[in-house]
Every structure is written in C-alpha cells, then in structure tokens.
Amino acid sequence: MASDPLFERLWNGSAPMEEWTAxxxxxxxxxxxxxxxxxxxxxxxxxxxxxxxxxxLVLIDTxxxxxxxxxxxxxxxxxDSPIHTVIFTHGHIDHTSGIAVIDAEADARGVPRPRIVAHRNVRRRMERYVASHGFNSIVQGQQFNKPGYVYPIGQRQPDEVYDETLSLTIGGERLELFHGRxxxxxxxxxxxxxxxxxxSGDFVIWVFPxxxxxxxxxxxxxxxxxxxxHMEQLRPAILIPGHGPVVFGEARALQMLRDGAEALEHLVRETLALMNRGATxxxxxxxxxxxxxxxxxxxLLAKYDDPEFLVRNIYHFYAGWFDGxxxxxxxxxxAEIATELARLAGGAEKLAERAAILSEQGASRLAVQLAELAGAAAPDAPRIQAIRASVLQKAIDGESSLMGKAFLSVYQRQAQERAG
Structure with a gap:
C-alpha cells in the first residue's frame, strides 16, 4: 500500500489525532x-x-x-451484500450499538438479521448495564462532558458465545477469535x-492503554x-486497532504491540514490587x-487515561479496596473532617485562601485537597466556592488526560454554581 502522508505524520508525532479525526x-x-x-x-x-x-459480509464491530x-x-x-455475521470485540456501546441500524436494514430488505458472535461475558456486561443504568448514565455524562446523558441499553445480545478461542469459517474466509482481559x-x-x-479491538487504541x-x-x-x-507472536502484517488508523507492515505492527505490552508490564512489575514490601x-x-x-x-500518549490511574487499578486488583x-x-x-480542619485553621476561608496560594505555586494536588475541604466545610459560602472553582480550573489546565480533565470539570462546575 502506498504511504499515507497523514499516517506518517501521526506515526512520527508531528500530527495530532484530532487532525486524523477531522x-x-x-x-x-x-x-x-x-x-x-x-x-x-x-x-x-x-x-x-x-x-x-x-x-x-462479516463485520467486526458496528x-x-x-x-x-x-x-x-x-x-x-x-x-451491498447481506450482512451474515457480526463480531463484537467487546460490549461497549461504541462497538455494539450499530447492530440496531443493521437489524433495521435486514428487516426492511426481508432478509435474516445477522448472527452476532462474541465472548460469553458480553451478555453479562449488557445485563450489568441494565442493573446500574442510572449510575452508568451519570458516569458517562461526566467522562464525556454531557450532563443529562442517558446511557443506551437494550442492544441485541450475542447469538453465539465462546470462552477462550473460537474458529469460524464463513464463505471461505477463516477467522480465529481469542479472548483476553x-x-x-x-x-x-x-x-x-x-x-x-x-x-485488535480495544487492546490497541492509539493512546496509552x-x-x-x-x-x-x-x-x-x-x-x-x-x-x-499473544498478538505479537502472531506476527501480523496488518493491524486494525479498535480506535485510530490501520497500521500496515509487520515491523510497525509488532513495534506497536510490543511497546504497549512493555509499558503495561513495567507498571505491573513496579507496583507489585512495592506492594510485596508492604507499601501503601x-x-x-x-x-x-x-x-x-x-x-x-x-x-502511547497519555491523552485519554492516565498511567497513575492504572497504578491505582493494579493496586486494587491485588489488594482490594483498603489502601493501607x-x-x-x-x-x-x-464534611466532619473538613469542619474540624477549618476550625483548627481559623475558618474555612483560611483553608481556601491557602489553597489559592498553593495553586499559584504549582502545588496543584495539595491545592485541590485543601480547596475541597474548604468547600465541604462551607458549601454555601460563595467566595470559598469561587476560590474552589479557580483552584480546580488550574488543575484542569495542568491535566493531560481527557479523563482527568473531565472528572475535575464536574466539580469545578459544581463550585461555580454554588459561587453564583
């Protein structure tokens, strides 16, 4: 395949993914x-x-x-051929929701709806989304800055499921499915x-895992x-990520897979080494x-998730919810802790003022902690909430990951509303 100039600039880091999206x-x-x-x-x-x-046709995701x-x-x-089979690489809605449109087309044409194939746990995921629908709607709305968002549920569930591996031959085309977490x-x-x-599904997404x-x-x-x-051992000549452009050539595909694996292995290895020594x-x-x-x-840019969030997740995987x-x-x-600390400091306003100073000095983590305590001690004080909003805004500006910015923004908006 001829070299794509935009892809080459994405690969060497001179073009942002936003340019490709456009x-x-x-x-x-x-x-x-x-x-x-x-x-x-x-x-x-x-x-x-x-x-x-x-x-x-066989479709991988929808x-x-x-x-x-x-x-x-x-x-x-x-x-324009009928769609025979749809494979869900996992149960997130950006990969499964299109089945409704595909089914509607099949119904209109008077042909059978396609068979859906997926791992067994996709069904469990869809059931969990129904059970936690309110919470999931709140979280998705926060993560993508969509207040009032309602998470779509009710997607058609898989017709055929598997556990570890599945071999399919459809119309002369052989496909091997492998499960991973x-x-x-x-x-x-x-x-x-x-x-x-x-x-690869979302095992490869053109940002840090x-x-x-x-x-x-x-x-x-x-x-x-x-x-x-496992994917690296297959030695693919072409890699189709779950998000982002297709990668052509064995050398690049292997580099992408290997680098992602090494970065994750490092985080797991270093986290476990400290945990095994009793670290909190x-x-x-x-x-x-x-x-x-x-x-x-x-x-592997940390533009969506934050490696620090991964460390926390690794810790909790091995240690449970107690942090030591x-x-x-x-x-x-x-609120009780905040009220007591405010009393010791000479009032909630003192906590807020100190948070503002720390924020200006670049101590964003400590500034946010004090601002949140001040806000909890005086939730109806407009000036304190205004300082809180300012401290959070500074933290947002310094945050690289979309998730970090999004979740901080939720509480920054709350502070602005309370400040009037």
Missing part, C-alpha cells in the same frame, strides 16, 4: 486487503471492519449510536491467518499485556511511573 469525519474507507475494508468516522467511535465472503447509520452507508457504497473482561481480538490481518478509568469496574493491566504479547497505595502512587520513552511514543491507611478503614465523614 479527515475521516464524513466516513472514510481504508482498503485493508482484497475484500476487506475498515471504516472510520471519528477517533471516539470504534473502527468497523467489513470482510467480503461468499456467504455475505459503531456507536450517532455514527452507526453513516458507517453502514459507507459500507454499502463498497458492497484488558479494558474489559469480555474482549476478543480477531485473527485472519491466511491474510495475516489482526483486528485505558486500564485505569477512575469510575469504571476493574480493568486488567497485566492480562492486557499478555494479550498484546499512597506510596505506590507516587513512586511508580512509566518510563518517559514510552510516553513519548505517538501511539488506617484512617481510611472506617473513615469519618468528609
């Missing part, structure tokens, strides 16, 4: 191999790969609610051995690395860092 925003086809394309509409929507077979229709239209501009416990990656094409999201269920950094090592979460969080050479890779601080075993209410 370039594909109307729906773009990447010709992966003979009879295989990948469709993108935005970085934030999972890639959708279509494979032409003698029995109809897009998210607001891009599913356009994605299907782009696929139809390439091939990483961002989710229901993840699959898809290998086309005759083509040496690998669809998303294994630490602060408000989501347990994620699996160590097993994510194991899955990447506080000590681990401030000691374990990703080597700078990994974070400098254009496909006896004050946190059965903690006092935050």
């Amino acid at each position: 370039a594909v925003s109307d729906g773009a086809i990447t010709a992966v191999a003979d009879g295989i394309i990948t469709v993108h509409t935005t970085y934030f929507c999972g890639s959708v790969t279509a494979i032409r077979t003698m029995e109809g 897009a998210k609610p607001d891009t599913a229709q356009r994605t299907l239209e782009v696929i139809r501009s390439w091939d 990483g961002e989710t416990d229901d993840a699959s990656f898809v290998w086309l051995p005759e083509r040496r094409v690998l669809a 998303n294994a630490g999201n602060p408000r989501k269920v347990q994620r699996y950094a160590a097993e994510w690395a194991v899955a990447l090592r 979460l506080d000590a681990v969080l401030h000691a374990v860092k990703v080597p700078a050479e990994y974070l400098a890779k254009p496909y 601080d006896p004050a946190h075993l059965k903690p006092a209410r935050t």
